[in-house]
Amino acid sequence: RGPLVIAVDGPSGSGKSSTSRAVAQRLGLRYLDTGAMYRAVTWWMLEAGVDVHDADAVAARCAEPELVSGTDPGAPTIHVDGHDVGAAIRTGAVTGAVSPVSTVPAVRARLLDLQRAEIAAASAAGGIVVEGRDIGSVVAPDADLKVYLTADAGARAVRRAAEEGGAGEEAVAAVRASLLARDEIDSGRATAPLTMPDGAVHLDTTPYTLEEVVDRLVALVGR
Numbered sequence: 001r002g003p004l005v006i007a008v009d010g011p012s013g014s015g016k017s018s019t020s021r022a023v024a025q026r027l028g029l030r031y032l033d034t035g036a037m038y039r040a041v042t043w044w045m046l047e048a049g050v051d052v053h054d055a056d057a058v059a060a061r062c063a064e065p066e067l068v069s070g071t072d073p074g075a076p077t078i079h080v081d082g083h084d085v086g087a088a089i090r091t092g093a094v095t096g097a098v099s100p101v102s103t104v105p106a107v108r109a110r111l112l113d114l115q116r117a118e119i120a121a122a123s124a125a126g127g128i129v130v131e132g133r134d135i136g137s138v139v140a141p142d143a144d145l146k147v148y149l150t151a152d153a154g155a156r157a158v159r160r161a162a163e164e165g166g167a168g169e170e171a172v173a174a175v176r177a178s179l180l181a182r183d184e185i186d187s188g189r190a191t192a193p194l195t196m197p198d199g200a201v202h203l204d205t206t207p208y209t210l211e212e213v214v215d216r217l218v219a220l221v222g223r
């Protein structure tokens with residue numbers, strides 16, 4: 001029984017974060033939110049006044065921010081240059097800019113190194129649940145369990161709008177459009193696109209509660 005690595009991928013709002021954190025807590029593993037890392041780089045670019053649609057400009061500066069991910073599933077954190085940006089990376093400005101920044105190969109290469117270092121560091125703690133878009137395909141292709149979570153766009157929008165405090169029809173429609181726009185960029189990019197990894201278990205979470213999805217994944221791990 002070596003360290004356990006669980007890769008959780010899927011489109012925006014499919015329930016990856018809540019599921020991954022709960023699975024990590026149940027199994028006593030670390031937790032890494034790679035989306036938060038892409039958001040943190042994006043937040044830094046916006047603060048620095050870099051044009052996020054200028055891939056060369058983003059590539060030229062992406063080594064500058066110092067990123068530190070806290071991997072406790074009970075209270076994951078993300079710091080940029082010593083500042084806690086956990087709340088700042090969830091604003092609409094960052095959400096709207098993160099997919100273009102994530103298409104830049106130099107950004108991906110840098111975060112890939114950091115993500116692999118976290119996975120290696122977590123082996124002393126029994127292992128890690130890593131969530132993102134390219135975990136099973138690129139970051140951890142040898143993961144012990146790969147999961148691909150999806151849900152109806154409507155269900156995803158309702159969940160995400162509720163998290164953001166808006167349950168009205170207009171709020172849900174706006175969130176739905178934003179999720180679908182990100183999915184399209186994330187799936188269509190050349191480097192490490194969102195895709196169902198080889199060997200992944202596909203679970204459509206639409207009809208299930210969080211608890212049911214977590215039980216299912218813990219059962220799949222079988223330890």
Ligand code: C5P
Pocket residue numbers: 012013034035036038039098099100102131132133134135182186
């Ligand atoms: O998971 P979350 O919605 O926070 O991810 C934000 C964005 O970060 C995604 O829409 C995607 O553009 C990017 N991302 C990525 N690869 C990952 C994780 C996130 O490109 N492994």
